[in-house]
Amino acid sequence: MxxxxxxxxxxxxxxxxxxxxxxxxxxxxxxxxxxxxxxxGPELCLETIGASHFVEKVRWSMDRLGVEYEERQNAGVLGAFFVGRTVPKLHVRTGMVISAIGNSSDILRYLWGRYATEYGERAAFLAPTAEALELEKQLDLYGRYMQQWIYHHILPHRSLTLHAWGCDDPSLPGWQRGIVRLGFPLLRTLMRRAFSLGATTHDKTLARAGDFLQVIEERLEDGRTTLLGGPEISFVDITFASLSGLWIFPDNYGGGKADRVTPHGFEVPAQMQAEVDAWRQCFPRVVALVERLYATERLPAAAVRPV
Ligand SMILES: N[C@@H](CCC(=O)N[C@@H](CS)C(=O)NCC(=O)O)C(=O)O
Structure with missing residues (x-):
């Protein structure tokens, strides 16, 4: 310069x-x-975009844990392509030092390490047991299939995509929304390349996501109310419900923090709707679990009592 x-x-x-x-x-x-x-500044600051299923996984966990944190929302995709950061990203201030953790699973491990002793039972849902960690690996893959699936369907629709990226949310910085609007053709191309989008990828993604959902559907056949079979939910239930929010659209998605980016009022692309309908029909236990978790367990941050 x-x-x-x-x-x-x-x-x-x-x-x-x-x-x-x-x-x-x-x-x-x-x-x-x-x-x-x-x-x-706050001890914990969560950098996010409104419509992100990986963000929702961490946000819900932090709300459930009842830690105080500030959420800093950005418009979608700019971070990944221009600053090289993904969301969620947690900034932790310890005295003079600020550390940053940038992967949803690593953030959950930090929360467990930092709060398990202090919060006791209230942090128990974050316990990283071998079984939970194994399932989490598969869930994170499922999360990636969901990204490929949703972008395949929404990228051809400019207004819908811009809405999902937060361009209609007046609380986001105007300059970010402006750049996303102006740069939409470029961002769309970058997104297509990043996720190798196209008919072949879509077919594979649909099949892989379907196979995974089938495994979960069968797991739920014994009448269990949580993925690991215990009486209380754990972070894998939160992860599964958050990642599935992209096709189930449960009420209360985001716990009040994603209301401005949910696609209500937009027409869902026909092929996407058809695939959602098919999944809903094939995986009724999955849908019931996710809807129940959102109805009964997705408390807003304020609803959790201080320790
Ligand atoms: N493995 C990462 C994936 C995170 C990820 O893909 N985040 C997307 C949103 S769902 C992102 O950062 N997009 C870029 C952006 O919107 O700036 C995690 O678990 O946190």
């Missing part, structure tokens, strides 16, 4: 040197800011 400024304004050697010095000072100020003791 600096050489451009120097060239455009025809600056001399002395001014250019001053400019370099000023920029170095500014950069040093930024570094100092990070370690100044007066730095204020």
């Amino acid at each position: 600096l050489p451009l400024i120097v060239a455009v304004f025809g600056l001399g050697f002395g001014t250019a040197l001053l400019l370099v010095f000023a920029l170095l000072l500014w950069r040093w100020g930024l570094s100092l800011q990070a370690i100044l003791p007066s730095r204020a």
Whole structure:
């Protein structure tokens, strides 16, 4: 950037040197800011986009745990393609140090490690047992199939996609919404490449997601009310329900934090609706589980008592 400024304004050697010095000072100020003791802010800050099933998994877990946190919402996709970060991303302030964790499963492990002793029973749903971790790996794959599935269907529809990315949400920064709107053709191309979208991928995704849902449907045949069979829900139930929200659209998805991006009021693309109808018919126990979890267990953050 600096050489451009120097060239455009025809600056001399002395001014250019001053400019370099000023920029170095500014950069040093930024570094100092990070370690100044007066730095204020929430202990936990969750960086998100409104419509994300991986975000919902963490958000729901944090709401259930009852930790205080601030959610910082962004417009969809910009982060991934221009800053190289995915959401959810949890920023943790410990005194002067701010750490960041950027993978939903790793965030859940951090929450367990940090709060299990202090919160006791209330954190029990986060216990990373061998069985839960094994299922979580498959669930995370299912989450990726869901991304491929939904983008295959919505990307051809500009308004629907922009809505899902938060462009109709006035609480998001206007400049982000503007860039997403303007850059839509590019973002759509990048998205198609990132997920290798196309008819072949769609067929594979549909089959793999269907196979996984069949496994879960069979698991529920013995009448269990949770995926691991215990009386209380665990993080794998929260994960499964959150990831399935993309096709079941249960009431209360997001616990009040995704209302501005849900597709109510939009016509669901016909092929997508047909596939949802088929899944609903083939996997009634799955649908019942997810709807029940959302109706009875998806409490908003404020509903959880402090420890
Ligand atoms: N494995 C990651 C996947 C996260 C992911 O794919 N997040 C998407 C949203 S669902 C994302 O960051 N999209 C980019 C963006 O919207 O900026 C996790 O579990 O957190």
